Amino acid sequence: MxxxxxxxxxxxxxxxxxxxxxxxxxxxxxxxxxxxxxxxxxxxxxxxxxxxxxxxxxxxxxxxxxxxxxxxxxxxxxxxxxxxxxxxxxxxxxxxxxxxxxxxxxxRSVAAVSAAKRIHSALAEPGDLLAAEHWTLAVRQLILLHLGTGERRVEDAPLSRRVRSLLDERFTESFTIAEVATELGVHPSHLARSFSQTYGLAPHQYVLSRRVDLARRRLLEGAAPASAAAEAGFFDQAHLTRHFRRILGTTPRAFVSQ
The missing domain is CATH 2.60.120.10 (Jelly Rolls)
Incomplete structure (x- = not known):
C-alpha cells in the first residue's frame, strides 16, 4: 500500500x-x-x-x-x-x-468504535452532516463514560418536546444540533441524549424521517424525484434516493411506478 x-x-x-x-x-x-x-x-x-x-x-x-x-x-x-x-x-x-x-x-467499547466509524461514514456522504454531528456527540458521551464522568441516563421530556417542535418547523432547512441547543440554552450532548431517550431515535434520524415523508407525499402528487428532494431538504436526488431506499426499501422512481 x-x-x-x-x-x-x-x-x-x-x-x-x-x-x-x-x-x-x-x-x-x-x-x-x-x-x-x-x-x-x-x-x-x-x-x-x-x-x-x-x-x-x-x-x-x-x-x-x-x-x-x-x-x-x-x-x-x-x-x-x-x-x-x-x-x-x-x-x-x-x-x-x-x-x-x-x-x-x-x-475499547464496541459502541464507541461503532460511533466513531459512523462519523466517517456520514462525512463520506453529501448531505449527512447532521448525522456526523450526532455521532460526534455520541462519541463524546461514550468517552465521558469511559473516563468515569458521564451521565448514563437523562430525563428531560419538556426539552425533548421543545426540540421536536423546532425540528418540525425547520426539517427542510439546513441547521446543526449545536444551533438548536444554543437557541434552547442547553449543551448539544444533553439535547441529543434527552431527545433520543424520549422518542427512541436521534434528532438527525427524526429529521430524515420527516424529509422522507414529505418527499413521498410530493412524489405521489406528481413531483419529479429531483424536485421532491429539493423541497424536502435533501442535498440532491441521490441523497434522497439513498435514505428513501433505506427507510422504505425502494427507490423514489420505483415507489411511484408500482
Whole structure:
C-alpha cells in the first residue's frame, strides 16, 4: 500500500479537521491545542503519551488530549498502518478530562468504535452532516463514560418536546444540533441524549424521517424525484434516493411506478 494522506475541514460543529492516512511515518514528540479521536484500521501504532507507552490498534478508539506531548510510529518496523482521525476543539471535552485521558487513552467499547466509524461514514456522504454531528456527540458521551464522568441516563421530556417542535418547523432547512441547543440554552450532548431517550431515535434520524415523508407525499402528487428532494431538504436526488431506499426499501422512481 503506497503512502497516502487526505485531510479536509467539514462544516460540523466542534470539528476542526478530518484526515485519513496510510503510511509508516514516525511522528516526533509534539502536542496539539485540541482533542483527537483516532481509529486504526490496519496495522498498529505505538505511541508515548505523557510518561506512558501505548498501542493503538483496530477495535478501539484512541483519544489524544490537548496540550500533552505524544509521538507515534508503526508498532512493527517497516509496516504501514492505516488510520482515521477527527480533530476537535479544545472545548469539546471539559478541561479536566485532559489529565484523566492521559492514563486511559484507549476506549475499547464496541459502541464507541461503532460511533466513531459512523462519523466517517456520514462525512463520506453529501448531505449527512447532521448525522456526523450526532455521532460526534455520541462519541463524546461514550468517552465521558469511559473516563468515569458521564451521565448514563437523562430525563428531560419538556426539552425533548421543545426540540421536536423546532425540528418540525425547520426539517427542510439546513441547521446543526449545536444551533438548536444554543437557541434552547442547553449543551448539544444533553439535547441529543434527552431527545433520543424520549422518542427512541436521534434528532438527525427524526429529521430524515420527516424529509422522507414529505418527499413521498410530493412524489405521489406528481413531483419529479429531483424536485421532491429539493423541497424536502435533501442535498440532491441521490441523497434522497439513498435514505428513501433505506427507510422504505425502494427507490423514489420505483415507489411511484408500482
Amino acid at each position: 503506497p503512502d497516502s494522506l487526505r485531510a479536509w475541514h467539514p462544516p460540523v460543529p466542534s470539528v476542526r479537521e478530518v484526515y485519513r492516512a496510510a503510511f509508516d511515518h514516525a511522528y516526533p514528540p509534539h502536542a496539539h491545542d485540541g482533542w483527537a479521536v483516532m481509529l486504526v484500521d490496519d496495522g498498529a501504532v505505538s505511541y508515548d503519551l505523557g510518561r506512558a507507552s501505548h498501542i493503538a490498534a483496530p477495535g478501539a478508539v484512541t483519544i489524544l488530549p490537548p496540550g500533552i506531548s505524544h509521538d507515534g510510529r508503526s508498532a512493527v518496523d517497516g509496516t504501514i498502518y492505516r488510520k482515521r482521525v477527527v480533530s476537535l476543539d479544545s472545548e469539546w471535552l471539559p478541561e479536566r478530562m485532559a489529565g484523566l485521558s492521559v492514563s486511559r487513552p484507549t476506549v
